[in-house]
Amino acid sequence: MKITDRKHLDQYRKEFLAHIDTQKKKVYVCGGTGCVAGGSMEIYDELKKLIEENGLNCDISLDSDACEGSIGLKKSGCHGFCEMGPVLRIEPSKLFYLKVKKEDCQEIVEKSIVDDDIVERLIYSRDGIQYPEQEEIPFYKHQTRLVLEDCGQIDAQSIKEYIAYGGYTSLEKSMFDMTKDEVINVITDSNLRGRGGAGFPAGRKWSQVKAQKSPVKYVVCNGDEGDPGAFMDRSIMEGDPHKMLEGMMIAGYASGATEGYIYVRAEYPLAVERLTNAINQARDIGLLGENILGSGFDFDIHIVKGAGAFVCGEGSALTTSIEGNRGMPRVKPPRTVEHGLYGKPTLLNNVETFANVPIIIDKGADWYKTIGPERSPGTKAFALTGNIVNTGLIEVPMGTTLRQVIYDIGGGIRGGKKFKAVQIGGPSGGCLTEEHLELPLDFDSLKKVGAMIGSGGLVVMDEDTCMVEVARFFMNFTQNESCGKCVPCREGTRRMLDILEKIVAGNGELSDLETLEQLADTVTATALCGLGKTAANPVKSTIKYFRDEYIEHIVEKKCRTGNCQALKTIYIDKGLCKGCSLCSRVCPVNAISGKVKEPFEIDPATCIKCGACIEKCKFNAIKEG
Template identity: 70%
Template sequence: MLLNREELKTACATYEKSLETQKKKILVCAGTGCVAGGSLDIHAELIRLMEDQGIQCSVSLEKEPHNDAVGVKKSGCHGFCEMGPLVRIEPQGWLYIKVRPEDCAEIIAETILGGRLVDRLAYQKEGQTYPTQEEIPFYKKQTRLVLDLCGHIDATSIEEYLAIGGYQAFEKALFDMSPDDIIRAIDQSNLRGRGGAGYPTGRKWSQVRRQKDAVKYIVCNGDEGDPGAFMDRSIMEGDPHRMLEGMMIAGLACGASEGYIYVRAEYPLAVSRLERAIAQAGDFGLLGQNILGTGYHFNIKINKGAGAFVCGEGSALTASIEGKRGMPRVKPPRTVEQGLFAKPTVLNNVETFANVPLIIQNGAGWYKAIGPEKSPGTKAFALTGNIENTGLIEVPMGTPLREVIFDIGGGMRGGAEFKAVQIGGPSGGCLTKEHLDLPLDFDSLKKAGAMIGSGGLVVMDEHTCMVEVARFFMNFTQNESCGKCVPCREGTKRMREILEGIVAGQGNPEDIDMLLELADTVSSTALCGLGKSAAFPVVSTIKYFREEYEAHVVERRCPSKICQKLRRIYIDREICRGCSKCAKLCPVGAISGKIKEPFMIDSGKCIKCRACIDSCAFKAIKED
């Protein structure tokens, strides 16, 4: 256990020297995506093969490591999920993609022993090979600050975190700064909450500090429920100590001695990494009683949520921690006044806390120099959908949407045309071609009728039906509604029913205006922020793709040919030879005609099973 500041400094210097001694390192991605692809088998196989060959390897950082030992580490998510499992080789910085256990022998022989690149495992595009991670187009235009250590250090090791300067920001805040100094630095940095609303973090902390109650809490929201979002999960898995350090600094600033992390139980790897990190910090004397001999006490507990989307809302989250049903309450009082256990509470999300040590260590001016003045810093996004490069990215605030989708994301899959991107999940909105040069920051997106939200980016191509997209998100929101307030409980249900009718070919022209009217009512009167934003996907798709809604309700046609019940299957009479094969295969008897004459399909009977299309040797049966 570290008893004072000098012992912490000594430990950091010792582990830094040990890490420098470890010249060769193999960092196997142990984020959820790569683990699902078999990366733990790769890690185990590398160790087995090296031990069989008498190669000294080290799976943990020792104070006095063997000089020739090869570090074999479980790192956090590298971000390039499309290409996993990923393996990074140091000191060259080479990144191997789509690695399999059977590749391990070649990696050891060629790279570790021979110092040569295994070309077939390096990223290649259009005949060019990109050996290092930093050269790959996916990474080249990113600015990785919060995600900087993910994929570069052992995600399970406090020793490695100390070796690269971890907990030095907490040390600085503990010994060299007053609570007011800390809050001033966060306030001057203009750090805004990364959970969705973008509320100024320094202002929130100062509001909690001003409260006269002797008991205060720090709560980290790790309940990441948006479809397609996994930014917070990757930080908790890949760099848990940085998030803990941010919470500890918040505790110092606000006068809190206890913190809670609310993380969904569907994130078992994140939970286990956090549990390990908390235990390690406690063993080193960085958490617990009388931290580093200062008399300051701070403990952190983990609460596992049951997966309710509404528990991402502050008051519902704190109610769930208290053992109550996770439902929002009327405000005021606000969380900063009466939050967890009715005490003043700082509630920020994972990414927000992970930014704090960087600001304390490097200064508010450094942070404000990144991105636009009113929305400085970087933002992590989960890039998913019909795009070439899916994965986790981090870019400066204000980065144009075009750069994210086409430069980093590699453009649309299969050469399709870009149509839209849903940003911010169910609480966000839809952006189109006209927004491609829009800077991604809180204020610009708000003006466009969207929001950053937690940072999910679902990219859609020309083959996407925007009415079906709206139905999908409304179905999700309605299923996740806690049911406490009538506007959300009944309003979202009615909106879902209307959308289901439209995609089923039962819509009417007046349904579009009814959706907008219901959306306005729900947004104006719902109890919590999630309810107020539930209709955003519907409103934005109607705004930018109204012609698709009209095609569904007026022409009974889905322009993207996605809505099955609106598809029309017909026989081209100029091509049909009258062979009758389609009529024999039709399960509902919808096809009739005479041999050697063009057949016909009764659209009223047709169930759109496509059996006739697949069977026609003359390609006479078509679909629109």
């Protein structure tokens, strides 16, 4: 089947939608990485078997009128509530089941698919209130899902379902009802800013590429997403790949490019599989290739798998890697818009940015600007992780406060503990504290306090987190990921890491803080690329807001949270010790001495703090301090 013109596309859209509308019920089993790892595909197979055993037609293809009255069983994308997976949603009842197991399938089929009843133990409850519908769960109720709207709501593997619900309408509109300049003007007027971290205006970048005289231009999508704990782009690629492809195609039409590349990390096998499937479907149906919809516009897309180098999130390193070379940044200018992939003008945005494009073209720039602040309109997807009750993938309007994200959506700090900080923007970001809870999350507000949105990682930390160790962890990551091309990053991050390791080992000096701050300023000012320029952010922000913890580590040789192993002190409470001698017998370095039936003692100079004595003590007499 080939779609040759816009009339043909509209005909198929109506046909596909009619097939969907005749389905008696629709069951969306989460096919995101987290739920797949939890067994959701086994649940999918079991549901299919049981539905058919109950004499119902289980439709998974939308191929013919045979789906009338059927049960539409679909593999959806990530629903976002990852810790509650595997999850599934049933339409039209809007039932949302959590932590589903294979053995639950029989009851789900009998009660909620054959009948219209609820399996109460599988629905979400909080504070004694049950929430059978997904949209009413507090985790979802406080979100505004635009880019992620269809993740979990459509079949992630079906171009037919994407088309039925309005997919590729914006591409059609761009090619037939708008000039290239008009498309770019809409993106410019919307003030869409790149969601990859820097927040550069997308329309300005598009117009710069269009202005280049080269007959060969490229569109490149950055799906590398190297931040620890980040999975926003992965979820879009897995759950709604056609939305991203459509955004790339519109960018190609507007800028004059005829070829696109998606750079996606090889550690995302499911994303690669879904993207490959989506591209093949679009080619087969005539929405990728030559003379798309008879418009005269040619465009094709290729996938390139990266090897997981964090530096390849930087534009010039990414395009160098696509070319088959080692991913290393180059000196600029010229910029990527002038001299990018294969030396040609290149329009480079990330997955989330491209996924915003069809929405903006469809609903208009003025509508888009009603969401969020004027200078940072729209929504932002965040990966919410750490010491928080509700972890997962969320999407909120730009300008939403940190307090709303952590407490209204995230449900507060796990275990009722006190909020301490949040690391935003991954290794390139910085730490925000309790004083920033009312801070709006947008590009400009975060920049003022020395942080950045980055790709959208949010790691929440409680009172038991050591901020010096947090700085050491992120500096270790950045130092390992440095490509080594420029001296400031290669040597500066190594020296900063050495100092941080010295401090957490209990060997720090007060002069180390001044040295760290000087190195941070030097690396930030002189590094070649964005990785190096932002590498010191976690160190600078933790020193700024948690200087007392650094001083405590250095002067008192103490870590208040007990996370720094070298600074732990293990002692015996003589009031509780019964003199059984068991602790001295398990100590590998003979650091414990005493007489049987009398309190024992630990020699702190000999103790290696392995904790073997704590595990063996039956009287809880051995403490850490």
